[in-house]
Structures are given as structure tokens and as C-alpha cells.
Amino acid sequence: MASGVFHTGYGIRINLTREDLSNPGYKGLLEEITQPVGQRPRHLLQCLTDYEGGQCQCALDGKSPWMFVRRQRAGGRVTWVAAHLPLTHAATPRESDKHKAMNERIARTAARHGLDVQTEARSEDGRVITDVLVTGVGAASAGKPSTPPSPPTPSADAPPKPANATSRPCGSPRMTRPH
Known part of the structure; x- marks a missing residue:
């Protein structure tokens, strides 16, 4: 399970281990990203590894680069984690x-x-x-x-993908703080 995602609408990285999600200026962000996928755009949350140009192992194993956020119980406490959405359609x-x-x-x-x-x-x-x-x-x-299309174009103020992005397993986000 991943502890971070990229929000394609706002062009921000979200750290699910932080109470403010590393984005204190976005009120209602947790409620927005935890909505059921059927009630929000499917391409709203993207795997950080995929966004940064790396090859996410989950996506290479046949999952989409799109994510959903859910609660997970671990050691008696509840945390937020992100997981990959499945591909949407298998041909008959x-x-x-x-x-x-x-x-x-x-x-x-x-x-x-x-x-x-x-x-x-x-x-x-x-x-x-x-x-x-x-x-x-x-x-x-x-x-x-035949595979899902590229993600939607990020907003004009979205940070560019790093040129030196490397492959790493999903769930090891590289978080940056806003200046």
C-alpha cells in the first residue's frame, strides 16, 4: 500500500501519513480524496512513482496508475493508504x-x-x-x-515531472514541501 499519491486536479503531492496531508492550504482535501471512485473522476489520484516517470511495479503487474484511498487498521490504529485501481474492462x-x-x-x-x-x-x-x-x-x-490513455494534462501551476525520475516500488513516495 502506498502512503502518498499525486492529485491531478490540483497538481499536488499528498502524504497520507501527515494529518494535513502535507497540504495545509487545501480544506476538505481528505473528504475529496476518500470519496468512492464512482463519485469522483477516476483519474483524480495518480501513483507517485508513475507521475514522477518511474516504473511502478503495481502498474507493470497489470494495474492502472490510478489510485484510491482507504482506511487500514494496523497495530490497533487506523491509517490512510492508497492502492491501485484495477483496469476497467476485461474483454469477453x-x-x-x-x-x-x-x-x-x-x-x-x-x-x-x-x-x-x-x-x-x-x-x-x-x-x-x-x-x-x-x-x-x-x-x-x-x-x-490498448492500454489506458495517458493521464489528463495537469493544471498550469502543476510542478513538472523530474527529468531524473527513477524506478521504485509503489508506496515509497518522494515528498516535497511547498516553498
């Missing part, structure tokens, strides 16, 4: 067959018109798999990712 066999047929049709049609085609293409960081990637003149490409 019928959907899977249709999906494969559509991917094959797109690949054949693009190849017939002289375009470069890759199936099950991975992004450079390995976090997104595109079903069919079609590359045209001037390296222009189009494709539909």
Missing part, C-alpha cells in the same frame, strides 16, 4: 475476437496502401501498448492504444 471472448479482426483489417488496409504497420507496438517507456500503429509519410503515426 466475443469482444476479443471482434477486436482482433478489426486490428487485422486495419493492418491489412494500411499495408495495402503502402504505409508501415506495427501490431502490439510498445511505447519507448513500455507503459502503452498500441494495438495497431500505422506510420505514414514524414513519420506521422496514428494508432489506438
Whole structure:
């Protein structure tokens, strides 16, 4: 379980071990982040490791980079912890067959018109798999990712991702204090 998350709406890091969540200026923040996922945007809370550009082990194991917050009892006290949301949809066999047929049709049609085609293409960081990637003149490409899309664009005042972000297990947040 993680002790910190990134709030995509406010562009802030949240430390669940601190009473003020390391954000004393945000009243009602705990109530907001502990709402059921069905009552808030699914992409509201992001894994800190994923946000910082690292490869979170939980996400690599097939979970989404999106998080929810819940209570956990440990040693007779209640603490707040974050956990990864599952991927939202698993294809049924019928959907899977249709999906494969559509991917094959797109690949054949693009190849017939002289375009470069890759199936099950991975992004450079390995976090997104595109079903069919079609590359045209001037390296222009189009494709539909089969993994969840990138997070929403953070607000203009959100801190940038560090260039030297490293891989670490989920639950070991690097918290920074506002200046």
C-alpha cells in the first residue's frame, strides 16, 4: 500500500501519513480524496512513482496508475493508504475476437496502401501498448492504444515531472514541501 499519491486536479503531492496531508492550504482535501471512485473522476489520484516517470511495479503487474484511498487498521490504529485501481474492462471472448479482426483489417488496409504497420507496438517507456500503429509519410503515426490513455494534462501551476525520475516500488513516495 502506498502512503502518498499525486492529485491531478490540483497538481499536488499528498502524504497520507501527515494529518494535513502535507497540504495545509487545501480544506476538505481528505473528504475529496476518500470519496468512492464512482463519485469522483477516476483519474483524480495518480501513483507517485508513475507521475514522477518511474516504473511502478503495481502498474507493470497489470494495474492502472490510478489510485484510491482507504482506511487500514494496523497495530490497533487506523491509517490512510492508497492502492491501485484495477483496469476497467476485461474483454469477453466475443469482444476479443471482434477486436482482433478489426486490428487485422486495419493492418491489412494500411499495408495495402503502402504505409508501415506495427501490431502490439510498445511505447519507448513500455507503459502503452498500441494495438495497431500505422506510420505514414514524414513519420506521422496514428494508432489506438490498448492500454489506458495517458493521464489528463495537469493544471498550469502543476510542478513538472523530474527529468531524473527513477524506478521504485509503489508506496515509497518522494515528498516535497511547498516553498
